[in-house]
Amino acid sequence: MAPLFLTAALHEKIWGGTGLKDDYGFEIPSDHTGEAWVISGHPNGPTTVQNGLYAGKTLAQLWTQQPQLFANGDPKRSFPLLVKILDAKQDLSVQVHPDDAYAAQHAGELGKTESWYVLAAKPGAKIYYGHQASSQAEFDRALDQGDWEHLLQTVPVKAGDFFYVPAGTLHALGAGVIVLETQQSSDVTYRVYDFDRIDAQGHQRDLHLADAKAVTQVPFKPVKTNPQVEEGLGFVKTTLQVAPYFNVFLWQIDGQAHFQAQAPYTLVTVIEGSGKLIVDEQSYSLTKGMSMVLPSPIKEWTLAGQLTLVASTPGPKAL
Structure with a gap:
């Protein structure tokens, strides 16, 4: 797939x-x-x-x-x-x-x-x-x-x-x-x-x-975000928000990083740099501004290069 x-x-x-x-x-x-x-x-x-x-x-x-x-x-x-x-x-x-x-x-x-x-x-x-x-x-x-x-x-x-x-x-x-x-x-x-x-x-x-x-909400009560950072060889993964409708993540890749699906599908946009996406031994070039959906049949993938991506998955109210 x-x-x-x-x-x-x-x-x-x-x-x-x-x-x-x-x-x-x-x-x-x-x-x-x-x-x-x-x-x-x-x-x-x-x-x-x-x-x-x-x-x-x-x-x-x-x-x-x-x-x-x-x-x-x-x-x-x-x-x-x-x-x-x-x-x-x-x-x-x-x-x-x-x-x-x-x-x-x-x-x-x-x-x-x-x-x-x-x-x-x-x-x-x-x-x-x-x-x-x-x-x-x-x-x-x-x-x-x-x-x-x-x-x-x-x-x-x-x-x-x-x-x-x-x-x-x-x-x-x-x-x-x-x-x-x-x-x-x-x-x-x-x-x-x-x-x-x-x-x-x-x-x-x-x-x-x-x-x-x-x-409009009155009085205004801002929702504080609490980013969670995970560092590993070749990557930094930051969970920016976990919320009822969507979850948002920042992926910073410097080298090669392996991912496993955490939701039925994943939305991804490249916001900086270039590299490649590897799925089932097939390689796809990635450049700044590209967007994609990783559908449900894709259970794991690899990102390689020097690039930054914003990803999101559906929250419980969106499933």
Whole structure:
């Protein structure tokens, strides 16, 4: 069984730039490209298999038509995870995502818990993460009055930082930040503040304040991450997050390292360097920006070279 190498779906955004091309080699559609959906079964941007028996099929098609590749016992569900690389040339809108219950009722989708691994950050870069309101009344008043100076909470960031962003967290990437985002497969966003930007048609983008008031966690309680590091000959493996919907790992390879599957399938993106993946004595070249799924029939594999990868597996709520 071969790994499933994937072609990303690219999305233009008002806040995007050229980092996806400059840093990761994607063929972007314009100089304001904000997102590469590198592993996706979502209808708004499904990725396509490049190689092997399933070349030309989308990940969504394989999930339903070949459920054995994922040990998927319920093909009627949608593929539960989504991995993106985001290039924030400008600040993203300050936004919040709903949980499963609210999203199902109001949007017919999954909720959206996500996480960010910071790939690059310009000096002085920051993210918006949480808020300072102590009560629902204070939060609602700040939204109604546009009191962003007193409401929004910012955190300085650098490459290598990791943030867990559960549904209900007010958040945004700041200008000059590139991240790898691991999330539930959902495209439901409630925009709270867009810095009074005007789009190409001369209009401000819609805000969703009523929904934001209904789903935002008040008061904000950040989830602390506790990375666990395992070092061995040729590798450093860091568990960045173990969570209900997904688990996220950083693999740093310098030489050769052997892995065994810990879940029904594994999602992998190369974020730095080059090397090779060896499965069943077959070797596959790896370069920065490549993404793949290691499906259920692949029980073990070897990584060799000098490269860094972010991997993820489904959590219990995604199985």
